[in-house]
Amino acid sequence: MDTVSSTTFRPGLRLRRLCLGLLGLAVALLLGQPVYASTGTTPPSLLDQRVADFLTQQAGDLGDVVKVKVFAPSVQLPTCQDPQPFLPREGQRVYGRVAVGVRCAGQTARVRYLQAQVDVQVRYLVTARDVRRGDPLSAADLRWQSGLLDELPRHALRAEEAAIGQVAVRNLPAGTTLQAYQLHRQNLVERGQRVTVVARGAGFQVSREAKALDNGALGDEVRLRTGQGERLQARVVGSRRLAIDF
Template structure:
């Protein structure tokens, strides 16, 4: 009888052993490797050369067996500078923790090559490129100088100062009180006239024009002091 009971207990043990081994505790080393892989993939399309320092997982943190984990960037965090990643078990256990990381991205960014005045239209010679860490720069810093050429400044910029998107606007195609050429096109017929612009306008914006005898019309500003008037 005792031998029968012993055999029964051994059979139960052999059945339970595979179940326990199927969900081993999640190792810190495995999770760290997964986070490193996630960062390398996520940063692969960065505008410059990147590097990162991942803080080690706290050694006393106990992580029950997890067959699938999710790594994400918590809302409000940027994937640059001192930031935070979230590691969450989504299959096999119920835990989540945040992991600090420091990310550096070396980029070329635009600065003023010389003192620039308000309303000045930016040309190639007005821009110089410098190298720096994106983490220390404003989020709106200009990385592609071509996006600034032909636009106008809202306010003065000192030499060497970083150029940012919010400092620039579309350059005015027409100035207030400027003499303009009015063109009316319809059904292949073109009629032109002249007038005085009553407001400044960028290309594509509406502009009011005063004609002879005080009459006014509204058209669309174009480069070269031209106002298109539709049918």
């Protein structure tokens, strides 16, 4: 025997609920209160907004996009008047899971603490191809990738200048997140080498030979001695090449 399910409608009950809903809406409008859809969410409190704004400002220089989620305390607390957020520890990290203190007006002797998740979107460098141990890195070996700062290795590189010209200390497969310890600086000038130093300025350029008195990688300042015994200091710009800018 087939079973037939049915739904019984109660028009009177539905009408009463509709009237009560409209009455509540009218009262809210008369009192000048904001009306929110019944989605289970509530508008952020002044406390949450102050904390979110504070952490956004603190983390603003760390990356491209900052998103803050403030977690509700485990117990119900009195309303905080004029909340003033602060960081509990000097020099504490302001991304990932963060603790923040809040002082309330009239309650200066009491401080409440909240937890927040601060997601900072950043760009970092990965290898664009397989890099072999001993290979110097060029711009063609690098590509940018985006991710959350708290999920990156501690020494991840976020500037091309920190990688270009460096030498890999081990094999790095394509897609490897570059970290400072994976690279070392390559000396382009060795102490005792004969080098070329170029002095340049507005409208002139003069080159001469000299002897390096220090080792130097790209961008380093190195001491030199000319054949006439004159001592100079110049910046490494290439293999056995240095420059003095005027």
